[in-house]
Amino acid sequence: MQLQGPKSAEIMIKLFGEGIKDLKYYWFKELDLDGLHIGSNDIDIIAARDILGKKKIIGVSCYNSLSLALGAELNGASYVSFGSLYKTSTKLNPVSLDIKTFKKSSKILRIPICLIGGINTNNVHDVIKLNCDLIAISKGLSSKKDRKTISKIYYGQE
DSSP states (O other), X not given: OOOOSTTHHHHHHHHHXXXXXXXXXXHHHHTTOSXXXXXXXXXXXXXXXXXXXXXXXXXXXXXXXXXXXXXXXHTTOSEEEEEESSOOSSSSSOOBOOHHHHHHHHHHOSSOEEEESSOOTTTHHHHHHTTOSEEOOSHXXXXXXXXXXXXXXXXXXX
């Protein structure tokens, strides 16, 4: 059964109960995906790690909170992100990253930090200068028609 639309999740919960929300994580395991990223509306890192095992990559959104990041690290996160570095249209109400949070966290955390949000060819080189571990690009990659050219820009070859 496949339901689509704004009320599809609500209908599935009414039909199958609250447990239906967690089934997608078992699908990730069955499909043997490399990993996933979880946010505040997903299962917690402990449950995700229990389902997926120790070898899968699990990132955790920490909403500009060092204490959330420390908890995620303690409970087995592979990496963390803190919020949108720049203005973005990918999320409806993104939490903005305070650069001070990133700098402080990079001195304390032992797991990688991923910078995300509004990163594109115009600002990626500034992001690289921040010396983060990972950079996530969504719309900044998919919005260009010539993928080869845009890849060269991100890799500093153009």
